[in-house]
Amino acid sequence: MDSSELKKLIDRYLKNKATGQEQKLVDEWYQSYDDIDESLPAAKEQQLKNEIYNYASARINTPSTKIRRLNIFRYAAAAAIIVLATAALFLHREIAQQQEQQKTTYTIFKTGVGQVKKLDLPDGSTVWLNAMSSLRIMDGFEKKATRSVYLDEGEAYFEVTHDTAHPFLVITNSITTKVLGTSFNVKAYKQLNYVAVTLRTGHVEVSDKQGKTAVLMPNQRAVYSTPEQIYHVSVYNGEKSKGWVEGRSALSNASFQELALTVNNIYGVKLTSKNKQTDTYKYNVIISQSRTVDETMRLICSIHKNSCRRQNNDVTMY
Numbered sequence: 001m002d003s004s005e006l007k008k009l010i011d012r013y014l015k016n017k018a019t020g021q022e023q024k025l026v027d028e029w030y031q032s033y034d035d036i037d038e039s040l041p042a043a044k045e046q047q048l049k050n051e052i053y054n055y056a057s058a059r060i061n062t063p064s065t066k067i068r069r070l071n072i073f074r075y076a077a078a079a080a081i082i083v084l085a086t087a088a089l090f091l092h093r094e095i096a097q098q099q100e101q102q103k104t105t106y107t108i109f110k111t112g113v114g115q116v117k118k119l120d121l122p123d124g125s126t127v128w129l130n131a132m133s134s135l136r137i138m139d140g141f142e143k144k145a146t147r148s149v150y151l152d153e154g155e156a157y158f159e160v161t162h163d164t165a166h167p168f169l170v171i172t173n174s175i176t177t178k179v180l181g182t183s184f185n186v187k188a189y190k191q192l193n194y195v196a197v198t199l200r201t202g203h204v205e206v207s208d209k210q211g212k213t214a215v216l217m218p219n220q221r222a223v224y225s226t227p228e229q230i231y232h233v234s235v236y237n238g239e240k241s242k243g244w245v246e247g248r249s250a251l252s253n254a255s256f257q258e259l260a261l262t263v264n265n266i267y268g269v270k271l272t273s274k275n276k277q278t279d280t281y282k283y284n285v286i287i288s289q290s291r292t293v294d295e296t297m298r299l300i301c302s303i304h305k306n307s308c309r310r311q312n313n314d315v316t317m318y
Contacts, residue, residue: 109135111154113268114289116245123147123161125168128245130155131265132189142166155187157242174226178205184216185241191261195224200238206231247289254283259300263315267293273317275306 009025012018111117111133119127119135123142129135133154141147148169160168162181170177172188174195182202188195197206199216206222207213214222214231221236240250249262256278260271266289281304287296297315301308307318 105139106136106150107139109137113264114266116247121149123163123166123168125161126159128157128242130157130244151186151188154189155185155244157183157185157245159183175206175208175224178207179203183242184238189261192258193226195226197222197224198236198238198241200241243286249287251283251285251287254285255279256281256283259283259285262287263293263296263300267296269293269310269313269315271315271317273306275318278304278306278317 009018009022013023109117109119109129111129111131113131115131117129119129121127121137121142122140125147127135127149131154133156134152135154135156136150136152138144138148141149144166146167146169147163148171150171152173156170158168158170158179160179160181160183164180168179168181170179170186172186172195173190174188175197177184177186177197179202182204183200184202184204185198185200186195187198197204197216198221199218201218203218204216205213206216206224208224208229210229212229212231214224214233216222216233219235219238221234221241223232223234224230225232236252240252243250249266251259251262254262256273263269263271266287283300283303285300285303291299293315294310297308297310300306301317309316309318
């Protein structure tokens with residue numbers, strides 16, 4: 001019975017229009033909650049009793065001839081059904097979630113500055129984890145209905161083994177990427193105000209917590225703005241999305257914030273700017289780990305004719 005049918009049944013019950021069978025159903029349903037009361041904490045039980053009393057009192061005191069003719073216990077029964085059914089549902093979900101969390105264990109993989117790590121998953125899939133990233137994998141995930149991995153921070157490139165019966169999910173703080181078998185890149189650094197999914201082969205479906213989705217075809221990229229909670233889908237060379245796996249990070253129309261993040265991830269230096277115009281600059285550049293930090297900074301400064309000064313692990317642009 002769905003919520004609309006339940007409301008109609010309770011309405012008929014309250015108005016004495018329910019059939020004998022329907023009245024019996026409601027009465028038995030109400031009585032069945034005696035067992036649930038015993039399992040609730042005392043404070044929660046008292047809270048529910050108060051809610052039932054307040055609900056019934058408010059309805060009985062309403063100046064309506066029909067309502068005054070109704071029995072207080074009939075209101076209490078209907079109110080109890082609504083309140084206790086809801087409470088039982090939430091209690092059941094809370095207990096189930098706690099039990100699941102207690103049983104679930106994860107293997108966590110992390111990378112440091114300038115480090116790229118290759119991971120071979122139990123289902124045959126392969127993951128490359130970019131610098132300053134963290135990936136969490138549920139133990140025995142290949143035996144679950146969905147093969148879920150959690151990119152808690154950073155960037156990862158996936159080559160997923162095809163398995164129609166067990167979809168592969170990459171879960172970030174903002175969005176979830178669902179695949180059956182394909183290769184794609186997910187970029188989800190916390191310092192950035194977006195999450196980017198770039199598809200190289202196959203197809204993927206990206207969804208956020210509000211249920212908004214975007215379906216990608218090869219050589220497409222979805223950039224999800226976390227402040228605006230919207231997608232921007234565009235054409236993007238999927239091959240470039242895995243360049244960092246081989247030590248070449250390709251930035252396309254990147255902001256200064258993203259540039260600074262990339263420089264820090266590769267070299268471990270903090271890049272700042274004293275030029276207010278850098279907030280409006282866009283950078284199209286490939287940062288290679290084969291270059292030194294000084295060589296890379298000379299290249300970056302040449303793009304918009306800036307100057308830079310380095311002091312230990314701090315680099316300032318002017």
